[in-house]
Amino acid sequence: MLVAHGTWHGGALCLWAERSGPHEPAGDAHPFATRDFTGTSYEPMVAGAMRIELAMVLPTHGDHPQPSVELGPEPFDGPAELRAWRVPALVLEPFPAMALLQAAEHSGDVVPGTDLRFLCLLADEAVRLSQRGHVLPALLREDGDLVARWRPVIDDAARFRDLARAMPAACRAAEGGRPAADVLREALSGMVDTAVRGVVPHPLLPPRKGRAPDRVPLAERWVEALTGPSALVAREPRDDPDDLIAELDAWHAAAHRPSGPLRVCFRLYEPALPEDDDQLGEGDRAPDDQAERPHEAASDVWRVEFALQGTEDLSLYVPAALVWTGEASFLPDAEETLLGGLGRALRLFPDMAPALDGPLPCEVELDTAAAFRFLKQAAPMLSAAGFGVLLPQWAGKAKLGMKLTTRSQEGEGSGAATSSGFDLQGMVNFRWDLAIGDEAIDEDELEELARLKAPLVRLRGQWVELDEAQLEAALDFLRHPRAGAMSAAEAMRAVIHAGDEALPLVDVDADGAFGDLLSGTADRHLTPVTTPAGFNGTLRPFQERGLAWLTFMESVGLGGILADSMGLGKTAQTLALLAWERAAGREPGGPTLLVGPMSLVGNWQREAAKFTPKLRVYVHHGTGRHRDDELVRAASRADLVLTTYGTAARDAEMLAEVAWRRVVCDEAQALKNSGTRQARAVRSIPARTRLALTGTPVENHLTELWSIMEFANPGLLGPRAAFRERFAVPIERDGDERAAGALKRATQPFILRRLKTDKSIISDLPEKQEIKVYCNLTREQASLYQATLDDMLEQIAESDDKQRRGLVLATMAKLKQVCNHPAQLLKDGSRLPGRSGKLERLEEICAEVLEQGEKALVFTQYAEFGSMLQPYLAARLERPVLWLHGGTSKQQRDDLVQHFQHDTEPSVFLLSLKAAGTGLTLTAANHVVHVDRWWNPAVEDQATDRAFRIGQTRNVQVRKFVCVGTMEERVDEMIERKKALAESIVGTGEDWLTELSVADLRDVLRLSPEAVSD
Structure with missing residues (x-):
């Protein structure tokens, strides 16, 4: 078994591996490290890589380093210590490094370690930034040379902090180690530079004929180095790069500058063909033969209007013409904001330069090619840089693609019908067509579009973007058979796998049951059984x-x-x-x-x-x-x-x-x-x-x-x-x-897929009301909480990554137990009354439920806490309290459920979240209480759905306990702020907290004064 590891050092990816099997210590040489990837899927990507030896600071037990978790557990005596080991490694060039990082997780013969998987994630982040235009060019001094680089524009500071916290120590452990933020910034910049160079055409500027190399301005040599294989900028004796460096640095800083109440906005207006203009005179209209043509090249003038737009109220839109006439005097500093914004935007939208030559720039006129550049290049970059961009409704929507039409051979509208309703092996007639939106186009029209060689054309009343790759793919498509017969199964596979980026599948027109199946409406069109x-x-x-x-x-x-x-x-x-x-x-x-x-x-x-x-x-x-x-x-x-x-x-x-x-x-x-x-x-x-x-x-x-x-x-x-x-x-x-x-x-x-919250599906299911129940700690709880936290922070400062993770998880569990009850943490069998704010509130809620003649489900993730609660609540409420947990036998489980569902007396059912969070129907309860939180919304919802399901006739009240001023409140706030990301960030429990820094851990887990009740 080979486990691959990645370390970012010296501005490059350094790759090494651990191999399983017996090993012998050899001084300070890592005993089971290797740089040999012969015979693996990594071999082509590391061919030609430079061989080096790194000094890696790694957790160590005795006379050998601790193996990675991917090699399996290994028993150790005593804590690990950090020690430097000599590790053979490969230094990868930028493009092979990116190729490896994008393929490493999908290789079956080499297992990527945690550090390499993190760098794979970082490579994905770099590609995402480059694809969204969140990059800017730069001119930098490196080791006395001038180099052209692409730098990321990181406008999400929280995302950057999250990545820095998540970085495994091994990613930065070379040569004594470096701060995570520094390594992250350097690695992300290097990967972004590689990602952009992989897609930006080279050269950006056409060479000027007749000009000697020593006459090429520095700026042009810099642009040349931005896309070429080498980032090194050729130097000339007369070069003075300081002004260009300063200007580019200012541009980069401006991209991170927070915006005020106004921003500059750019609005694209398409040219109105004569037949579209109702105000044209009779002599101005297009000739009849032109009006009847199915498509037109955009030979008229396009306009980009300059304006000011509100950053919070986007409906506030003031054209530049009104700013210059003084009609926008109600806007503070309107003229300065407009001129300053246009100046900054010029770098992203150079085609607007002629408009800025005048004293009062209002708009710029563009030809078709420039309009297409604005749509595909300038508009995304302007938007990413914080400018407003308004495009016509058709922009980016109408696409050239394929349309599949199928008709059953058994008869009109019948689909591939049989006596059983449908036959996947039945034959259907098919036809492939080219289409724009839902409009099919014929071969003559496509040939005409190809002849026009225009990136924007007007086809049947709508503007369409066409690029050379699409046209080539479409012409190639026309050379293949496009009609005939095939089985419904073949048609199904064709629909699923058809299309690519150049020529996607844009429409499917199928009749009968086959059409219902393809459209996903079979459940609505089939006759109910x-x-x-x-x-x-x-x-x-x-x-x-x-x-x-x-x-x-x-x-x-x-x-x-x-x-x-x-x-x-x-x-x-x-x-x-x-x-x-x-x-x-x-x-x-x-x-x-x-x-x-x-x-x-x-x-x-x-x-x-x-x-x-x-x-x-x-x-x-x-x-x-x-x-x-x-x-x-x-x-x-x-x-x-x-x-x-x-x-x-x-x-x-x-x-x-x-x-x-x-x-x-x-x-x-x-x-x-x-x-x-x-x-x-x-x-x-x-x-x-x-x-x-x-x-x-x-x-x-x-x-x-x-x-x-x-x-x-x-x-x-x-x-x-x-x-x-x-x-x-x-x-x-x-x-x-x-x-x-x-x-x-x-x-x-x-x-x-049907949802019970959809009233068109089920109208008689009652409502679900979720309530946060905020509880205070007693002074005893607060004292235990602070002592537990202080002990963890003291130990964690001197621990390695593996120990740190275990300490954080153990402390999280202890703090949650303290919030439940001191006796749960101490395990001393001591008395329960008067020592827990949660327990006091739980008693009150359960008493209210029973007094109303109703039933409640009470979930806890701790079986030991449930075993403490069950006899206590039964005695205090003077009612039997049922208790289901992982040790409950199948027969006992069935008996408990039957008893709870059919006994007419009010009652409380205490349940372990793991053992009873799924699969049970407990609609006799219309109250659900989550005493302690799993911090995974999906898990909590599954548990709640034991009561909120078909058969429930009453509104369900769901109460989630949160201790004020503790980690419970702060983690709950994080979940609420990040609902869309809750599953990916906290879906696995508390693991994400283990990657926080000591300072951030202290902030999340700290005890606030308001936690203790008076």
Whole structure:
């Protein structure tokens, strides 16, 4: 096993690796470090790299350095110490370094270490900055030479601080180590420079004929070095670079300067063709033959108007003409702001220079080529630099692309219909066309567009951007067969994988059921299947539509993801599918295998007995379960086989011997990590169709959706690496709307998603009200809190990274326990009353709930705290308090749930968040209390949905406890500020806090005076 590591040193990426296996200490030489990547996927990228030896300060135990966590745990005696080791390394040139960083995480034969993964993240950040135009050119002095560089414009200081805090120490451990912020700034600048050079054409300026090299001005030599292979600027004796350096530094500083109440704004006006101008006289109109032409090159004049715009009130827009006439006197310093802004913008929009020659610049006129440059180059950079930019509505929308039209061969409008509703192997007639928006264009029109060689053309009344790559791709497209017949399955794959950046798929026109499937509207267009015979209960209308969708997907042999939000009855709809098949007299074709968490097996048993008592159910779980041939016989005699993910992973080979009709995965987010043993095992079980049930198809990253889709329809979305490159990275990193649209088009035929908050889906589900309950600490709690915090800060200052992480996590747990109750931290069995603000408030709330004759769920993440609370609350409330935790047996769990749901007396149900946060229906409660926080909104919402689901008839009140003036309040504030990023930042619990500096940790965890009650 080879684990690759990356260190940023000397302005370059230094690469080295650890190898597994036996090793012997050899003085200060790292005993298992290597620079040899022969035979790995890294080899081509490191060929020719310079070999060096670094002095790396690394955690050390005894006579050898501590191996990275990727090599597996290794027992040590005593704490680690920091010590310098000689490490053989490779120094990579900028372009090979960027190539490696962008490919390192996808290599299967080399495992990237934490430090290298961080540098991969930094490379992604550099590409993102360059793509968004958040870069500026610079002229710098380095080792006595002048060099041309591209520098990042970091306008998000919080993002920079987060990256600095997250940097693993190994990234900066060479030659004694350096501050994280310094290394981050240097590495990000180097990567940005490489990223820009990789995309900006060279040279930027055409060479001037007849001019001797020594006559080329410094500024032109600098521009030449900005894009060439070498950043070195050729020097001449007469060069005086100080003014240019100062001007570029001022530009860079201005890009970070906060704006005032006004900013300069640029508005693009398209030329009005004569037939568009209602005020033109008869003699001014275009000739009839010109008016009838389907498209026109933009040979008229485009205008960019200068104006002032409010930075907070964007509707405040004052054209420059009004500023110069004095009609904008109500704006403070309007003239100075306008002139100063135009001067700064000139560097980004050089085509406006003629307008600034006059004393009162109002606008600039552009030809078509310059207008296109403004759209594609100047406008994004101006916007990134803080200027206002207003473009016509069509800008960036109408795109040249492909349109697919399919028609069934069975008859007009029928789709690929059969007696079962649809046949994926049925033939459809197809035709590929070129289109702009939803308008198809023919070959003659395209040839005319190519002849015009204009980047902007007017086609059928709308302006369209065309570049050379699009036209070449379109002309190549016309050379291939574009009509014929293919199966519906081939058409499906064509839709998913069609298109590229130059010529995307812009429209699909399909008829009948196939069209419904491609458009993702099959559930609305299919005739709902009524509640089948053999199903004890009545399906709601949206559940009948869900059943129709399930039967439709079954009939076409496609897997699906039923992604209804929690509480909408995914279990009932799945059981109704089995009952429908039985009632319709369809050939069984084998049993259905249901794989789920252990906590849900009992729930499926009860629901099957309740809704579908005629189904034969076999539970494959526990030490007494059938094996080998006995398993095959038991499964063949059943309609539904229930098992757990753990059992399925252990018995995958035996389960694969059964001829399954389908495999269903409940809580299918368990498959989100595609490389895990249980995900691979479940995917390996063959079946005719597959169904995934999950309320959260994406928890953290889009690759989780790929993993679930890979289970439901193997291979449909292509390899994981290709999916990540085409969809996940552009959408998550850049917010790419085109990629998001393509992903929606590719996945929506296979996903049925309904939300219970949508009143058009379910109108009789009550409301959910979330309340923050702020509690104070007692003086005893405050004293323990401060002592715990001081102890951690003292230890952390002298710890290495691995120890630091453990200390922070341990301290976080201790502080949360202190906020719950001192006895939980001390574990001394001491009395509970009067020592905890949370406990006092919990008593009050539970007493109020019982007094109102209602029921409450109380969640805690600590089983030990729940065991303390259960007898205490039962005695204080004089009512039994139920308690469910990880040690509760399956039978006990079922009995507790039944008792709580059906006992008419008011009660409190205390639950462990891990053991009971999913899979239970507890609608008898209309109050939910989260005593201590998991700090993952998705986990808390899942727990709340034990009560807020179908069957709930009352409004649900959700109370989340927060201790004032402690880390609980500050982390809660972070979650509220970053709701959109909550899953990626705090979705894994408290791990992100381990990367904070000591100062930032002290600020987050500190105890404020308001924490203690009077």
